[in-house]
Every structure is written in structure tokens, then in C-alpha cells.
Amino acid sequence: RGKRAFIAGVADDNGYGWAIAKALAAAGAEILVGTWVPALNIFETSLRRGKFDESRKLPDGSLMEITKVYPLDAVFDTLEDVPEHVKTNKRYAGSSKWTVKEVVETVKDDFGSIDILVHSLANGPEVTKPLLETSRSGYLAAVSASSYSYISLLKHFLPIMNPGGASISLTYIASERTIPGYGGGMSSAKAALESDTRVLAYEAGRKGKIRVNTISAGPLGSRAAKAIGFIEKMIEYSYVNAPLQKELLADEVGNAAAFLVSPLASAITGSTVYVDNGLNTMAIAV
Numbered sequence: 001r002g003k004r005a006f007i008a009g010v011a012d013d014n015g016y017g018w019a020i021a022k023a024l025a026a027a028g029a030e031i032l033v034g035t036w037v038p039a040l041n042i043f044e045t046s047l048r049r050g051k052f053d054e055s056r057k058l059p060d061g062s063l064m065e066i067t068k069v070y071p072l073d074a075v076f077d078t079l080e081d082v083p084e085h086v087k088t089n090k091r092y093a094g095s096s097k098w099t100v101k102e103v104v105e106t107v108k109d110d111f112g113s114i115d116i117l118v119h120s121l122a123n124g125p126e127v128t129k130p131l132l133e134t135s136r137s138g139y140l141a142a143v144s145a146s147s148y149s150y151i152s153l154l155k156h157f158l159p160i161m162n163p164g165g166a167s168i169s170l171t172y173i174a175s176e177r178t179i180p181g182y183g184g185g186m187s188s189a190k191a192a193l194e195s196d197t198r199v200l201a202y203e204a205g206r207k208g209k210i211r212v213n214t215i216s217a218g219p220l221g222s223r224a225a226k227a228i229g230f231i232e233k234m235i236e237y238s239y240v241n242a243p244l245q246k247e248l249l250a251d252e253v254g255n256a257a258a259f260l261v262s263p264l265a266s267a268i269t270g271s272t273v274y275v276d277n278g279l280n281t282m283a284i285a286v
């Protein structure tokens, strides 16, 4: 049978999550996605109305099928963790079972198991603020949504992941070198994610024969990136300075992710893999 993938962090057809879903679908995987609750309605409506049909096209001409869309808010592990004002918020009250634990229970009831877990989500409410001006709550929110969310997803999915399976997340080089403008503790959150990748690779490898890697991706004009405010500048900087002078396509990250979760990468775990036209190797601006 084909492999089954759960991709957390898909809410439109512009981001890395969508591109990874497509690359996995093209390789024959069954696709389940987790969509942030506040973005769920518009995503499902757009899907249903055919707004994404052009970008659902796979290399063989068929359209990517998403077997099921799960509402998800990865900052909450269990229903008990959800504060009253969120429970009663009208964007949340319309859906149910969107905490991490409940989503995994539902996937288990629906399908029994998965083979591949993809984490393609991040959020930092104070991302536009320098670190020196970031509040404690803004910093902790960035780490909760962008780093711990991965630990939580892997922890809950691990018992229903088939041995030999794999997991991947997306990180950014601001974790290791200073990128002014990537603030609010998002640089810290990515540093945590990369460190956790190594530790989780050990723990999930020993516990469930699951591989854990992260892709350090170059700049892409996704919805999340546009909210940061300087993405066009970063894309231009990359084009001018990277060894490969070409636009970085989301599909290139999708293809690298498909490789990393496939048996072709069976000895790769705990790694941060750069998919950035080589920009990370440069020490000076050209």
C-alpha cells in the first residue's frame, strides 16, 4: 500500500506545506492535512470551489487529492489546555477536536496509522519587533507555536507511526546567523527547532524507528512570510548572492522533503538540510 502523510500547516496553495503535499502526492502518498482553525473555513471553501485546481496539478496531469482536512491548533495539546475565550471564539466554536491530542485520536480512528509527519507551521505574534523589544509572552508564544508544536505533534503521532516512517519540519537560517527583521523570538524558536531535531531523532529513532530531519529553506513569498514584511528584500538578496542565481521554487523544497521522508534517505536523521540555492555557504554579499 502507499504511504500516508499528515501535513500540519497548510491553509492555501502558496506555502511550503502545500508544495510538500504535492511532492508526496506525486510520489504516491495519501495526503491528510492539518489546517489552523481560524483559516479552516476559507481553505475548505476555496478547495471546494476549485480555486486551487490549477495548483493541484501533478506532473502526470492528475489533481492532488486531499483525503481529509483536519482543523488543528498546534499551540494546544489537549482540550483542558484551551482557555475559555478561545473555546467560545466564534472561529473556534464552529469546529471541534482540533487540539493536538484530539487530532491524533481522530486520525487514528479514521486511518489507524501514518507513515510521514510534516510540520510546516510557525507563528510569532511579535515577529516584527527586535529581540530587545520582545515581551516575555511574545517570545514564549513564538516558541510554543513554532517549536514546541513540533515536539507535541511528534510525541502524539509517534505511537501511530509505522516503523521506518519519517518526519520533517521547516527551519530558517536566522537560527544560526543574525537576520535583522526576523524578530519576536522567531530566531530563537528556529534554533530550538534545529536542536530538538537532533534530540528527537535520537529519541524517536530508538523508540519507533522514525527518522527526524529539518529543512533550512531559502526565502519564499508565502502568506506567513509576507506578514514579516521584508520577504521581497530577502528573495532579491538571495537571487543576487546565492551560488545558484535563480528563483527558489516551493516545489524544490517539496521535492527535497519527499526525498528526506523516502527510503532513499534511510540513513539520514537528525540533520538540518539546506534547500536555499546554496545561500548559507556565502560569507560575504557579492
Ligand code: NAI
Binding pocket: 008, 009, 010, 011, 012, 014, 015, 016, 017, 035, 036, 037, 039, 072, 073, 074, 075, 119, 120, 121, 122, 123, 145, 170, 171, 172, 173, 216, 217, 218, 219, 220, 221, 222, 223, 224, 225
Ligand atoms: P505558510 O503561511 O504557508 O505556512 C504557515 C502555516 O502555519 C499557515 O498555514 C498557518 O495557518 C499555520 N499556523 C500558524 N499558527 C498555527 C497553529 N497554532 N496551529 C496550526 N497551524 C498554524 O508559510 P510558510 O512560509 O510556507 O511556512 C511554513 C514553514 O516554513 C514555517 O515553519 C516557516 O517558518 C518555514 N520557513 C519559511 C520560509 C519563507 O521564506 N517563507 C523560509 C524558511 C522556513
